[in-house]
Amino acid sequence: xxAALLRHPRTAALIAGTLSATGFAPLGLWPVTLAGLAVLLxxxxxxxxxRAAFTRGWLFGVGNFSLSLNxxxxxxxxxxxxxxxxxxAAVLLLSxxxxxxxxxxxxxxxxxSRRFALPLFSRILLFAPLWLASEYLRATLFTGFxxxxxxxxxxxxxxxxxxxLIGTYGLGALVILASGIPLLxx
Numbered sequence: 001x002x003a004a005l006l007r008h009p010r011t012a013a014l015i016a017g018t019l020s021a022t023g024f025a026p027l028g029l030w031p032v033t034l035a036g037l038a039v040l041l042x043x044x045x046x047x048x049x050x051r052a053a054f055t056r057g058w059l060f061g062v063g064n065f066s067l068s069l070n071x072x073x074x075x076x077x078x079x080x081x082x083x084x085x086x087x088x089a090a091v092l093l094l095s096x097x098x099x100x101x102x103x104x105x106x107x108x109x110x111x112x113s114r115r116f117a118l119p120l121f122s123r124i125l126l127f128a129p130l131w132l133a134s135e136y137l138r139a140t141l142f143t144g145f146x147x148x149x150x151x152x153x154x155x156x157x158x159x160x161x162x163x164x165l166i167g168t169y170g171l172g173a174l175v176i177l178a179s180g181i182p183l184l185x186x
Contacts, residue, residue, distance in 0.1 A: 005043060005046060009047075009056055013063070017061060017063025019033075019035070019036045020035075020036030021033075024068045030153045030157060033179075034175070034179040035182075037179035041124065041127065043060075047110055050111060053107050053111075057106025060106070061098060062095050065094065068148045072094070073088045073091045074087070102131070105130040109127050127176050128177050131172060149168045149169060151163065151167075151169060
C-alpha cells in the first residue's frame, strides 16, 4: 500500500477524500470514511515537504466536498432560470474553496510532526483537534458553511449518544481518533 501511495499521492488523496464522503447520508458507509481518513494520515506522514502535505489535504477535501455536496447541484435542476450544469460548477467551485480548511489541518499536522518528532499515536491525537478547529473555522469564517461536519458520519453508530455531550465537532474528533486505530494496530 505504501508503494502505491508514494507513486500517486495526489490521486490517492483525491480518491480517499471522495470515498470518505460515502460515510454521509444517504449511503452511510462510515467504515469507508474511517479508511479514507487513515489513508490521509499515511499520506501526510509520507509528504516530503509542507507543500505536498497541504496539497494532499486540499485534494482530500476537494474529493470529499465534491461528492458530499452534490445535493447542491441537484437542487439547481429545480430552478427554472438556472441551467443544470451551473449547479455542478457551483459544487466544484465551493469544494475548491472549502478544501482549504482540511488542507490547513493537514499542513499543521505535518509541521508539528516534523518540528516535534511526534510518534504516530501523538500525531493521531493531534490531528483530532486540528480537524475540529478547521471545521469550526469553516463554519464561522467568510462563508460560514457548516454543512457536513465529519461527526455526522458517526450518527448512525453507537457514538451518536456522545454528541449530546461533545457536539458534532467533538464527534468528528472521535471519528478522527477511530480512523487512526487501524494504523496503530498495523
